[in-house]
Amino acid sequence: MDVSELLDGLNDNQREAVAAPLQNMLVLAGAGSGKTRVLVHRIAWLMQVENASPYSVFAVTFTNKAAKEMRARVEQTIEGSAGGMWIGTFHGLAHRILRAHHREAKLPESFQILDSDDQQRMIRRLLKAMNIDEKKWPAKHIAWYISAKKDEGLRPGDIQAYDVNEQLLQRVYSAYQEACDRAGLVDFAEILLRCYEVLQQQPTLLRHYQQRFAHILVDEFQDTNTIQYRWLALIAGDTNSMMIVGDDDQSIYGWRGARIENIKRFLDDFDAETIRLEQNYRSTATILKAANTLIENNSERMGKSLWTDGNQGEPISIYAAFNELDEARFIVGKIKTWLQAGNALSDSAILYRNNAQSRVLEEALLQEGMKYRIYGGMRFFERQEIKDALCYLRLVSNRQDDAAFERVINTPTRGIGDKTLSHIRDCARAESLPLWYAAKAIIEQQHLSGRAATAVTRFLELVDGIEARIGDLTLAEQAKYAIENTGLMAMYQAEKGEKGRARVENLEELINACEQYELPVDEEFSSPLQGFLAYTSLESGEGQAEEHEDAVQMMTLHSAKGLEFPLVFMAGVEEGMFPSQQSQEESGRLEEERRLCYVGMTRAMDKLYITHAEARRLYGQEKYHSPSRFLRELPDDCIEEIRVRTKVTAPQQSSRFSPSLTQAAFADSGFNLGQRVLHAKFGEGTVLNYEGAGAQSRVQVNFDDVGSKWLVTAYARLQAL
DNA sequence: ATCCCAGAACTTTTT
DNA sequence: GTTCTGGGAT
Numbered sequence: 001m002d003v004s005e006l007l008d009g010l011n012d013n014q015r016e017a018v019a020a021p022l023q024n025m026l027v028l029a030g031a032g033s034g035k036t037r038v039l040v041h042r043i044a045w046l047m048q049v050e051n052a053s054p055y056s057v058f059a060v061t062f063t064n065k066a067a068k069e070m071r072a073r074v075e076q077t078i079e080g081s082a083g084g085m086w087i088g089t090f091h092g093l094a095h096r097i098l099r100a101h102h103r104e105a106k107l108p109e110s111f112q113i114l115d116s117d118d119q120q121r122m123i124r125r126l127l128k129a130m131n132i133d134e135k136k137w138p139a140k141h142i143a144w145y146i147s148a149k150k151d152e153g154l155r156p157g158d159i160q161a162y163d164v165n166e167q168l169l170q171r172v173y174s175a176y177q178e179a180c181d182r183a184g185l186v187d188f189a190e191i192l193l194r195c196y197e198v199l200q201q202q203p204t205l206l207r208h209y210q211q212r213f214a215h216i217l218v219d220e221f222q223d224t225n226t227i228q229y230r231w232l233a234l235i236a237g238d239t240n241s242m243m244i245v246g247d248d249d250q251s252i253y254g255w256r257g258a259r260i261e262n263i264k265r266f267l268d269d270f271d272a273e274t275i276r277l278e279q280n281y282r283s284t285a286t287i288l289k290a291a292n293t294l295i296e297n298n299s300e301r302m303g304k305s306l307w308t309d310g311n312q313g314e315p316i317s318i319y320a321a322f323n324e325l326d327e328a329r330f331i332v333g334k335i336k337t338w339l340q341a342g343n344a345l346s347d348s349a350i351l352y353r354n355n356a357q358s359r360v361l362e363e364a365l366l367q368e369g370m371k372y373r374i375y376g377g378m379r380f381f382e383r384q385e386i387k388d389a390l391c392y393l394r395l396v397s398n399r400q401d402d403a404a405f406e407r408v409i410n411t412p413t414r415g416i417g418d419k420t421l422s423h424i425r426d427c428a429r430a431e432s433l434p435l436w437y438a439a440k441a442i443i444e445q446q447h448l449s450g451r452a453a454t455a456v457t458r459f460l461e462l463v464d465g466i467e468a469r470i471g472d473l474t475l476a477e478q479a480k481y482a483i484e485n486t487g488l489m490a491m492y493q494a495e496k497g498e499k500g501r502a503r504v505e506n507l508e509e510l511i512n513a514c515e516q517y518e519l520p521v522d523e524e525f526s527s528p529l530q531g532f533l534a535y536t537s538l539e540s541g542e543g544q545a546e547e548h549e550d551a552v553q554m555m556t557l558h559s560a561k562g563l564e565f566p567l568v569f570m571a572g573v574e575e576g577m578f579p580s581q582q583s584q585e586e587s588g589r590l591e592e593e594r595r596l597c598y599v600g601m602t603r604a605m606d607k608l609y610i611t612h613a614e615a616r617r618l619y620g621q622e623k624y625h626s627p628s629r630f631l632r633e634l635p636d637d638c639i640e641e642i643r644v645r646t647k648v649t650a651p652q653q654s655s656r657f658s659p660s661l662t663q664a665a666f667a668d669s670g671f672n673l674g675q676r677v678l679h680a681k682f683g684e685g686t687v688l689n690y691e692g693a694g695a696q697s698r699v700q701v702n703f704d705d706v707g708s709k710w711l712v713t714a715y716a717r718l719q720a721l
Numbered sequence: 722a723t724c725c726c727a728g729a730a731c732t733t734t735t736t
Numbered sequence: 737g738t739t740c741t742g743g744g745a746t
Contacts, residue, residue, distance in 0.1 A: 063735065091736045115736080134742095135729095188736045223735095255733070354732050356738095376734080413722065538736060558733050580732055596733080619731065620737035 003048055006041050006077075010034075017275045018042050022050060022241040024272035026221075026263065028248070030306045031291075031602035032282030032564065035245045036066075039217055040073045042243060043085070046215050047078060054084035058213035058235065061089055062220050064539050066562070070219070083522065086213070090228050091188060092538055094195035098186070099534075100524045101205060105198045108184040109526050110398040113537035117382060118403045119143050119187050125406065126175050129429065132168070146173050150189035151225045151257040153196065183402040183434055189227070196231045210237035221246030221266070225257035233269065242270060248302045249295050252558060252596045255589075263302065280306040282564050282605050284313025290638040291601040297633050298591045306602075315640040316601075316608045318631060323615040324357075324572075328364035331569050334609060335552060336368060338567055345371060349553040349565040351600050353578040357571060358554055371551035375559050380541030385492055385503040386510055390536055392482045396467045397529050400434040409435075412491035415455040420448060424456075436460075462486060475528045476514040483507050513541070557600045568604035573597075574612045574625035597630045 007015050014034055017027050018041045029035035043059065046052040061067045067088045074082045086093055095113070098105050114122065123139040123146075149159065156174035161167040180186065186194060199206045216236050218224070221244040224232070236242050244266055251260040259265075266272060280288055288306045295301070321327035335348050350361055358374055365372045380386060388411055391404035398404075410416045427447075428438035439456055442448055448456065466485060470478040483489050492503040517532050525531035553565065557578075572578060578597070583589035601608060612627045631639075 089736065095736095113736090116734095191736080253734080256735085356731075359738095415722095417722085540736075556733060577732095582732070617737070 003045075006045055006048065010037070010041065011279050013275055013277050013279070014038050014041075017243075017277070018045050019049075020243075020273070020275070024240055024266075024270040025243045026267060026272050026274045027243060027245040027277060028263075028274055028302060028304055029245050029277040030247055030280060030304050031250060031599070032280045033277035033306070034281060035219070035247075035277060036070065036073065038277065039219060039243070039245055040070060040077055042217065043074050043215075044077045046241075052215055054082065055212060056214040057085040057087070057217070058093070058215065059085065059087040059217040060093060060219065060232070061087075062223055064089055064092070066219060067092065089538070090224075090231070091191050094191045094231065095534065095538060096523055097195050097209070098191060098198070101198055101202075104202050104205065105194050106181075107186070107194070108398065108400065110530060111184040111186060112394050112398055112401050112404070113191070113534060114180070114185050114187040114403060115382065115537055115540075116143060116188070117387070118185075119146075121406065122179060122185075122403050123172065123176055125425075126172060126179060129425070130172065130175065132172070137168070137172075142169065142172055142176075145169050146176060147187070147189045148257060149173065150187075150193045151227055153193060153227045153230060179402065182400065182432065184398055184400045185403060192227050192231060196227055196234060199231075199234050206234065206237075209235055210239065214239055214241060216242040218242070218244045219246075222248050222251035222260055222263055223253050223258045224262045225259055226262075229259065229262045229265070236270070242272075244272075247304070249298070249304065249595055250561065250599050252561065252592060252599060254592050276304055278304055278306055280308045280602075281310075283308065283602060284311050284606060286313045286315055286638050287601060287604050287608055290316055290634045291598050293635045293638075294594065294601070294630060294633050295598045298594055314607055316610060316634065316638055317642050318627075318639050319609065319611045319642040320627065321611055321613040324360045324613045324617065325364070327571060327611045327613045328360045330611060331361065331571065331609070332364045332368050332370065334569070335370065335567070339370075343566070345550045345552050346373075347565055348567040348569070349555070349560065349563070349603065350569045350571060351555060351557050351560050351603065352571045353557055353580060353596075355556060357577075361554065361571065365552060371549060372554055373549075373551040375553070375555035380506070380509070380513075381536040382540060383503075383506055385488070385506055386541075388488055389479065389483050389486075389507060389510055390533065392463070392466065392486050392488070393479065393529060394533060395436070395463050396470070396482070397527070397533065399436040399463075402428075402435045405435040408486070409459060412487045414459060414487075416452065416459065420452040420456065423448065470529075474514075475517060475532055476511050478529060479514045480511050483511070557596050560603050561599050564603055564605055566604075566606045567609075568600070568607070569609045569611065570597075570600050571611050572613065572616070573610050573628040573631060574616070575628055576623065576625045577616075578628055578630070594630060594633075597628075 007019060010018060011034075014037065017025065017038050027035065027038060029038070039059070043057055046057065047054065059067075059070060061070060071082050071085075071087045074085070074087070086096070088096070098107065098111075102109055102111060120139045120143050123142050124134065127134050127137060127139065127142075149155075156170055156177060159166070159170050159173075161170045180190070199209065213235060216232065216239065218232060223246075232242075244263075246263055248260055248263055251258060254260065267274065283291075285308050288308055292305050319327070319330050321330055331350060335345070338348060339345060352358060352361075355376065362372065362374070381390070388408060391401075391407040394401045394404035395408065409421065424435055424439045424442060427433070427442050428435050431438065431441070433441065439460060443453055443457055443460075446453070462485070466482050470481055473481060489504070489507060492500055492507060494500070495503065514532060517528075517535060519525060519528045519531045523531070525534070553563075557570070576584075579590055579593035583593045610631065612625070612631070614624060616623050616625060
């Protein structure tokens, strides 16, 4: 590609960033302002104009998806291979360095990665051994604590524990770390911290990477945490060509350690120039104006205002639903209309604050026979049956892996009970041995009863046997061999019902994934299996066996970041839901919620609907939320209210409507409950739920605007208790 | 080893 | 209200 072509089609600011001299730079890139484009073109520019070698490029993203996209677009732009460049996620790149220098990092060659589930099991095990009450100290919280400390670059010894609680946490952290080290295991946070420490402690190594990576590019910089910042700074050294791209207004991961202030810190530490990308190529002027106005309510912004030379577009529609069912019905209705106008389902998205909200929406879509796809949820490589299989493979490749040992020693059941297991654990603890070797020792010392000893021996031989047999097999054959010979397949085949069938299918899909897997040529893995295992932990399997059909896209606001859709619905925009209850109680959280709202709004290209429900069944209770404060922050001339809100009046004593009130409401309208379809005119304070003695019914109510009154179609679904 | 029930949880998510 | 989990009973 010709050099001038690299700048063609870019606006002035984008061009300025792409063609900037070698210097540290912050590109403050608003939503939909073409930041990926700038990064990609910058890489091409560095190569073609600055004669940078591909080996000098180090491009970091947060997600595998973003890394993959960047690599693909670079290759497209430079019309060649991006091999030699390091383009990947923070964890992927740090992991790569650790593999290459596992000795310096004091890790076994076949070290394995713990996902958060493994991590929690590991902690639970420790808590039992340390006699700590799990009720008082849930493994989840402790895992959270440990990760948070690692994210800040803190080892147990760096923590000043002033009170007994923190001292306990510190003790568990310490024990956990020892257990991981002994087993050759690293958790996600450990990958970064360990890599950081190795580079810091090995000046020769560090110099090597610093000299090699003359050009560092970082995407989504507002999401970096402390250790990520330090890691980048270390590798950058005094290089003066680091380009970071980010948007302080889209920082929504503060709750998991992201430091929005890293952007400002970068400006100081690296004496960087700032370039702003404010022209938006995605949304209508109306949507942008509303989003801008909203975000201006935040303080300490770096300042940025999106604009477009495109259409004004339609106003943002705000719908005040009677309850969550009405909300779902409304949304589905609008999607239906949109579909009938000749649009694709997959161009519409429903965004919500928390996953629990998806259910009612799903039911409504199902009722209309509309296809949908929900993002998030259980990932492929995290499924129980998949993890079982992977843990066998982990154990095959690294006998020290205690987490894997614990998981599969009695899966499928082979007569190794709690007693035998705690025997092995005791021995392991006493001798500071991995469980595998403790089990071996116990058998040799004949400390077990005949039956238990046979069972354990058979297990050890099983794993050894797999390793002996898979030597010259392909990866897929190895997996197949392991899944079948361990009895896993038989176990899940025997499991009845839809669930068992799905699990068998997943195991087959795992073999398929092995077939598809390509070992990265330039990374240092001792075996294809090793590479595959790392892949399964770092890439959770999004896209595995996924169908691409035309469907409504459903996801949380968080997972919508980076995406765009012509038609967007934001559901449940109510006080207590969004901003969430807890964000209103803790200080500083509110602004992040507002940024989340900003992110949500700026996903919409053409039309945005925002809905809120006056009544909502939440955790089994009827809640009456007022519309979100964020709605009040939108400028009047950008919005239209589809249904003027009515005041829902609950009876004084109870937060639920009473049966008599419900019956009265229906009787007043001249209809009886139980009648399949009812037509009624309802006024303010419409009663939506009916609960009678002996039978429980949920009244589903459909509303359409008819002048100042509402024509109501309702039917009751009576369910005997 | 398996099953069943009581009790707890319950933002947001990538790696 | 629902779903998951852990512990106790069979």
